[in-house]
Amino acid sequence: MSEIQRPGALYQQVAAAIREAILSGEFAPDSLLPSEAQLMTRYAVSRPTVRNAIAALRTEGLIDVRHGKGSFVRSSGQPTLTLERRISRTREGKFVMPTGDIWQEAEEPHTYRTRTTKSTGRLLQLGEEEALFGCDRLLIDPGTGTRAMHRTLIPFEVAEAVPLLGEEPCKPAAAVYWVLAQAGHNLTWTETVRAHMPLPDERAALQLPDATPVLHVARVAHDADERPLMLEELRFGADRAELAYRITADKQPARRTRP
Amino acid sequence: MSEIQRPGALYQQVAAAIREAILSGEFAPDSLLPSEAQLMTRYAVSRPTVRNAIAALRTEGLIDVRHGKGSFVRSSGQPTLTLERRISRTREGKFVMPTGDIWQEAEEPHTYRTRTTKSTGRLLQLGEEEALFGCDRLLIDPGTGTRAMHRTLIPFEVAEAVPLLGEEPCKPAAAVYWVLAQAGHNLTWTETVRAHMPLPDERAALQLPDATPVLHVARVAHDADERPLMLEELRFGADRAELAYRITADKQPARRTRP
DNA sequence: AGTCATCACTCGTAAGGACAAGTGACGTCA
DNA sequence: TGACGTCACTTGTCCTTACGAGTGATGACT
Incomplete structure (x- = not known):
């Protein structure tokens, strides 16, 4: 009526x-x-x-x-999982990430060789068609059931220069950072956050409901001279998890990274 | 066929x-x-x-x-705008943000009084129904045409303790930080990133195409004792812009913020 | 009492027809 | 030549009809 x-x-x-x-x-x-x-x-x-x-x-x-x-x-509940994108170092120099504890691997990691795309090439500051090691994981948080897709991409050039990497390029990210630091690299990271609608395969892998965007974080590890060493990507449903960053003020006005 | x-x-x-x-x-x-x-x-x-x-x-x-x-x-082009979520301080102690330069206000800011919701209350560590000053802006980047919705929320309690705030609570965020710092607060920030599908009013205000998620950043300014002072929110179409963060390793394993 | 078939309800899929509305090109008319 | 109306094409809206398929309760049969 x-x-x-x-x-x-x-x-x-x-x-x-x-x-x-x-x-x-x-x-x-x-x-x-x-x-x-x-x-x-x-x-x-x-x-x-x-x-x-x-x-x-x-x-x-x-x-x-x-x-x-x-x-x-739909109950517009807040995301149940907060992913703190922070990296710490123990006194022994090992890297610790707050998310390291929670994820479990749902499947065996899948290692492969691939080449840069337009997107990954830009992040790694490489041309297109550069050779990379890749490693994909499907992660689950047993507490909340949240699923996430994780990918590590390492340029051949970097892996060859670090023997421990070439042997087994599919280590957990924290272990790769440790190896890189042992090889004399002084690491900092840049993260890029995007969102997009899932394709059917992502929808299935992440078990997403209707109208749920995917949050996509790309973490690039840089050497002290700002040259990219590797790329770590994480995707998950925006209904289940959110990202958290901590910011402190730089002492001087930093200059733009992209002039 | x-x-x-x-x-x-x-x-x-x-x-x-x-x-x-x-x-x-x-x-x-x-x-x-x-x-x-x-x-x-x-x-x-x-x-x-x-x-x-x-x-x-x-x-x-x-x-x-x-x-x-x-x-x-649809040409799945990368976002054209990268928002670097960094905060710097000049030698005079003023706050500078890389995004401060690019945005222009599309309309007069809209000031109002409101109360905490479940979501904003959690971020500000206040109960529900606490009184706040609010200020909404519609921003445009003239270079790319990207639109964004910006909101500032300041608890009454904080504004009353800082006379310069109570008089004009709708300053640009950098100016509010300056006033808070002048009042003796030692600021750090926590950002939370989420994505969701737009409601029709967001779709219209941001001029979003079909199937375009909204990226939502909530920046909470903390005092040295971790107590929240104010909240700054930014929303924009994930097809136009992305977020960028810089991370450096903490010296010691940081303890969880949410035990 | 327990098991299972049936039924009534839900949404999902597929087809048909009809007309409205936006777009651009073509052709006519002044 | 220029302006404008028409037309053919596109997608948008709305209706009718029909059946398939998942869910849960009811009731009959064992």
């Missing part, structure tokens, strides 16, 4: 009505929305129109639809 | 076929896909099925559809 007229298409009016009801709390989180049939009579529209409205709310991430059960208001 | 059978639904088979053609480069970026009518005859399916397949590719962010023109392969 609710009546509407304002905006454009019918299905958008229906979607707007349901959206308001959700945001105003009229439909509580995790509660069941009216069925398609009920919405049809409620707004006096056909089933495609109702389904179109529901599809819009799905892509906004407002609702979850379960086959045979109905549509549920 | 392309024939397929494997996975589940018809429209998913069609979507998979087009997706492969795009990812393999058969359909180049920015090129025009076959029209719905052509796809109907190509795969011998009805128009709803074709539209369903296209809708799937839209939510994956693979294509853009323009009314009256057709479907175009």
Whole structure:
């Protein structure tokens, strides 16, 4: 019986009505929305129109639809996992990362050889088609069930200069840093954060619900002269985890890294 | 004429076929896909099925559809803007942020009073329903046209203790930091990064295309005793900009901030 | 009492038709 | 030649119909 007229298409009016009801709390989180049939009579529209409205709310991430059960208001809970992107050194000089403890490997790591893409080449300051060692892992946090895809990329050039690396390039990142430091490198890191919608394979591997973006962190390890040594990538569903950084003020105005 | 059978639904088979053609480069970026009518005859399916397949590719962010023109392969270009989340201090003690130079205000800032939500309360380590000053800005980078929503939240309690703040709580963030430092606070910051799908108002304000997540950074300024003083939030389309952080190794293993 | 078939409800898939609305090119008319 | 109307093409919206498939409760049969 609710009546509407304002905006454009019918299905958008229906979607707007349901959206308001959700945001105003009229439909509580995790509660069941009216069925398609009920919405049809409620707004006096056909089933495609109702389904179109529901599809819009799905892509906004407002609702979850379960086959045979109905549509549920998504509980917009905060991410349960906070990934602190910090790196520490023990007195023995080993590297420790707060995330190192929590992840477990869901599968055997997969090692391979590949070449730089436009994206990874830019981060590593290499041309395209440069040879790299790659290592992919699928990680799980047993506490929350959060999944993440992890990738390590090391240029041939770097691995060859550090014998311990060439033998076994698929170590955990902290171990690689240790080896690089032993080889005389003075490490700092730059992280780049992006978000994108998952492709079907990412959706499956990370077990993502509808309308869930992927957060993508690329951590580049630099030598003291700012030349990149390796790349570490992490991807996970933005519904499960968030990133945390600590910032302190530089003493002098730093100059731009990209002039 | 392309024939397929494997996975589940018809429209998913069609979507998979087009997706492969795009990812393999058969359909180049920015090129025009076959029209719905052509796809109907190509795969011998009805128009709803074709539209369903296209809708799937839209939510994956693979294509853009323009009314009256057709479907175009989205050029998955890297973000054009890199936001370096760094804070420096000049010799006079003023705060300088690399992003400070680029943004222009698209509208007058909007000042208001509000209360903590569950989300902002957690970040500011306050209960719910605590009083805050708020200030919203819509920012534009004239170089790339990138838009961003900026928000500053300052607890009453903090503003009252710092007279210069209470008078004009809607200063630029760097100026607020300066005032806080003048009042004797020793500032450090913690940033939290998340991503989510935009609601219609965010989509409109940021002028986002389909299937574009919003990156959300929350920067909390802490006093030396780790107590939060204020919150600065920034949101923007993940297709236009990325975040960059610099990390150096702590000398000792830092203890967790959230025990 | 326990097991299992049935049924009624949900959403998912697929087809058909019809018309509206945006876009650009072509051709006519002044 | 120039301006403008028309037309063919595109996607957008909306309806009707039909059946498949997942879920849970009900009830009958063993």
